[in-house]
């Protein structure tokens with residue numbers, strides 16, 4: 459018999475009366491979107507309470523022998539938000555600004571993201587407070603291995619599967635895989651995704667997030683009756699996500715007029731040669747000194763009059779302060795959480811079409827899912843096959859969210875949350891509560 463998750467009251471009682479109070483707290487900001495969608499879905503209060511709380515929050519003290527012979531203790535987190543639909547899935551971030559609320563928000567975003575593209579994973583995220591720019595490779599390896607060892611019993615192909623995130627990469631994933639495998643006494647490739655292709659990684663994984671951004675941007679332009687050919691594009695963040703999104707949109711005939719990274723922005727109204735800029739960054743590690751355009755600030759880049767803006771760097775860059783100045787017609791959220799909840803309202807009023815993060819950047823986790831499937835099957839796909847399947851999922855998901863947004867007369871973000879929450883909720887109802 460299915461447990462009644464409605465419990466005693468009929469209506470959800472939201473903890474925040476003003477759902478826009480906490481613009482600076484990523485978890486509360488993200489949950490305000492969840493609250494709105496939950497209300498529209500008339501979600502049972504019991505289920506609402508369950509989904510508002512992460513399943514597990516782990517804080518680790520990570521003692522590491524530094525190259526100078528001293529011991530340093532780093533703080534790490536792993537949060538599993540929800541595993542009702544399958545193993546938790548979520549990246550590991552190494553950054554000085556990592557904090558528990560950010561990791562909690564990122565873990566919940568992973569739950570909604572996996573559900574919106576309907577892949578059989580829940581959501582998790584991890585992070586270590588450290589500055590990789592100030593650490594040697596050997597120190598990074600020791601942090602990674604000790605962090606992984608501290609999570610034995612949590613991580614696993616059937617329980618929690620990490621991936622790269624800010625400042626972690628294929629090499630870090632190889633260390634996670636090796637450490638876990640040593641503890642298990644056999645090689646377990648599917649414990650982690652985003653690995654080097656030589657050791658079970660998937661072709662097309664590195665480009666997958668940017669490719670997904672390109673696919674949903676094209677779908678949005680078509681929906682709005684705009685042509686991709688000649689559409690002007692500005693991209694903030696020129697790393698894995700931003701550079702690939704810019705390159706692929708350029709290939710589709712769009713005119714990339716501005717790009718930017720932590721060194722600032724470049725504007726060239728005649729169009730930037732994206733491949734040339736990528737080659738420059740490969741050699742110089744940033745756009746600093748790139749001279750084929752005018753220098754602009756990152757703030758200016760966000761408010762350029764363009765057809766498409768792709769924020770692909772940091773959270774909370776479009777807030778109530780600069781949202782009134784945004785002039786893009788479409789925003790494709792390449793990064794997680796670029797737009798705060800109050801900014802959403804302003805963008806809605808201005809008629810900006812926002813492709814929300816949980817849909818726009820889901821290409822990465824989708825190909826991570828393909829990698830996990832390939833590892834478990836021991837049979838590897840061609841890059842064309844990976845890209846075809848990714849295209850199908852991104853286009854189907856865009857259509858499903860658009861259809862819901864039309865039916866309920868809500869924006870794309872609320873529709874994406876409604877779709878994912880309803881998928882997670884259905885599984886909870888079927889499973890009931892183990893008591």
Ligand code: NAD
Nearest residue numbers: 667695696697698699700719720770771792793794819822
């Ligand atoms: P990355 O480290 O490869 O690139 C980050 C880029 O942002 C760099 O160009 C950096 O210079 C720039 N940047 C940093 N600080 C900046 C600032 N203050 N102003 C402007 N630019 C700044 O990271 P990535 O993998 O491209 O990820 C970017 C974002 O996308 C992250 O928020 C990440 O969580 C999210 N994301 C990544 C993936 C993935 O598969 N890599 C998937 C989903 C979401």
